Amino acid sequence: MKKEEAILKFLNGELTKEEISKFSKTEDFELLNKIDKQLERLEIPDFETEEKLSELETRLDGKSVIFPVNWYHIAASILIIGFSFFYFFYHPETIYETSSAEHLAFYLPDSSFVKLNADSKISFTSQTWEENRRIELSGEAYFEVRKGSRFTVESQNGTVSVLGTKFNINDRGKYYFVDCFEGKVQVTATSFDEILTEFQSIQVLDKKWERLSHKFNISPWVNRESKFDNMPLSFILEEMERQFNIIIRPDNIDVNQKMTLSFEHNDIQGALNIVAKPLNSTFIKSGNNTYILTLEK
Amino acid sequence: MFETAQDCCKKEVFETLYRTLSKDILRFLYYKFGADNHPEDIVQEAFIKLWKNCQHVLPQKAKAFLIKVSSNHMLNDIEKKKVSLNFNKSLTVQEDKQDPEFLMRESEFGDRLKKALEELPEHQRVAFLMNRVEKKKHQEIADLLGIGRKAVEKRIYSAVKTLKEKLGEI
Numbered sequence: 001m002k003k004e005e006a007i008l009k010f011l012n013g014e015l016t017k018e019e020i021s022k023f024s025k026t027e028d029f030e031l032l033n034k035i036d037k038q039l040e041r042l043e044i045p046d047f048e049t050e051e052k053l054s055e056l057e058t059r060l061d062g063k064s065v066i067f068p069v070n071w072y073h074i075a076a077s078i079l080i081i082g083f084s085f086f087y088f089f090y091h092p093e094t095i096y097e098t099s100s101a102e103h104l105a106f107y108l109p110d111s112s113f114v115k116l117n118a119d120s121k122i123s124f125t126s127q128t129w130e131e132n133r134r135i136e137l138s139g140e141a142y143f144e145v146r147k148g149s150r151f152t153v154e155s156q157n158g159t160v161s162v163l164g165t166k167f168n169i170n171d172r173g174k175y176y177f178v179d180c181f182e183g184k185v186q187v188t189a190t191s192f193d194e195i196l197t198e199f200q201s202i203q204v205l206d207k208k209w210e211r212l213s214h215k216f217n218i219s220p221w222v223n224r225e226s227k228f229d230n231m232p233l234s235f236i237l238e239e240m241e242r243q244f245n246i247i248i249r250p251d252n253i254d255v256n257q258k259m260t261l262s263f264e265h266n267d268i269q270g271a272l273n274i275v276a277k278p279l280n281s282t283f284i285k286s287g288n289n290t291y292i293l294t295l296e297k
Numbered sequence: 298m299f300e301t302a303q304d305c306c307k308k309e310v311f312e313t314l315y316r317t318l319s320k321d322i323l324r325f326l327y328y329k330f331g332a333d334n335h336p337e338d339i340v341q342e343a344f345i346k347l348w349k350n351c352q353h354v355l356p357q358k359a360k361a362f363l364i365k366v367s368s369n370h371m372l373n374d375i376e377k378k379k380v381s382l383n384f385n386k387s388l389t390v391q392e393d394k395q396d397p398e399f400l401m402r403e404s405e406f407g408d409r410l411k412k413a414l415e416e417l418p419e420h421q422r423v424a425f426l427m428n429r430v431e432k433k434k435h436q437e438i439a440d441l442l443g444i445g446r447k448a449v450e451k452r453i454y455s456a457v458k459t460l461k462e463k464l465g466e467i
Binding site: 004007008011012013027028031032034035036038039041042043044045046047049052053055056059060107111 | 304306307312315316319320323324327332336337340341344345348382383384385386403406407410426428429430432434435450453454457460461464465
């Protein structure tokens with residue numbers, strides 16, 4: 001065996017008994033042994049893992065404060081104790097909210113995915129999330145739920161519960177739509193209790209509910225496009241207001257007539273044209289973000 | 298479609314990674330940069346980077362990520378101090394060997410070893426100390442550093458050769 005090979009095998013603990021007894025007679029062995037002995041004195045810097053971890057987490061929460069004087073230490077301890085009581089006995093709600101022309105994508109504590117449409121709000125309690133996957137929603141959101149315990153979304157008009165699937169809820173008070181894209185969802189409201197599977201929807205409009213089918217794999221709005229199939233004009237205009245952060249005032253136009261169209265969220269002019277054309281009408285800009293929809297003269 | 302690499306972003310996963318990897322990273326940084334360059338702080342910075350990039354780093358790749366970002370930490374740092382390793386003053390020797398001359402020779406050897414280690418190239422010192430202090434196998438070191446086993450052995454052997462030259466005539 002070559003010298004280099006012997007040294008490396010010795011350092012890696014690979015030498016056989018015979019090889020060791022042979023190697024132990026060499027100068028190399030003597031030197032390495034001496035080095036090993038000295039290295040027992042090598043001091044690794046102090047590192048209290050748990051202490052360092054909580055220090056890091058404080059920094060990540062952006063709440064790191066350096067207290068220079070001892071007096072503050074006492075104040076800080078009192079605060080920390082106070083907060084721990086607060087933390088254990090009070091479960092604050094986590095809230096995600098969007099305003100007009102704003103979408104927000106985020107993960108829930110179980111890594112279920114949520115995308116929140118414009119002018120919508122979601123709240124839940126993250127401390128008790130694992131036992132109680134319950135969300136309150138107002139407005140519209142698309143969900144991709146991780147498999148697990150029952151997952152419930154409550155909104156003004158009804159409750160949707162699932163065990164792991166993809167679906168969209170749009171609850172704007174006057175309207176309540178639930179679309180299922182994968183798996184099964186149960187929709188419960190005062191007037192019905194229905195189960196939807198993929199490509200099925202439920203629509204509540206003017207207090208009447210009906211089951212419909214759709215052909216989407218994901219809510220179109222998630223990819224920044226709004227699609228309407230035989231929907232009242234008032235509903236379409238409201239959605240435009242939300243997506244483009246504008247105000248629309250219909251003038252001598254029947255907002256209850258139903259239309260089928262779609263528009264993209266990055267093209268306000270295109271959207272205005274798509275709506276105005278078939279109505280023989282036009283949008284007149286009045287003020288910063290206000291448009292008047294009126295019949296063409 | 299959205300259910301991909303976001304696991305490092307989960308608090309439990311991140312905490313487990315911290316508990317299992319922080320000391321390894323600390324030792325690595327200590328061997329590499331020495332005690333005077335604040336290895337504990339670099340560990341924290343590395344984990345902050347991991348948290349910020351949690352969506353792009355799979356948990357099984359976290360170790361390599363941490364080693365990489367923390368190695369790069371000192372690259373542009375003009376404040377970089379000389380590598381210094383700390384040795385405990387007290388020698389642990391057997392009772393029957395406590396004659397003064399022996400102790401003196403041992404402590405002199407210790408000083409020379411400390412100096413020789415500090416003068417080794419960074420990557421040789423890291424590989425050699427991981428092997429001798431922590432008794433890590435060559436393959437483990439290779440996995441940790443993200444290099445081949447042959448490269449690790451080359452580094453260790455080069456370190457041994459240099460130490461032999463500097464400490465040879467005992």
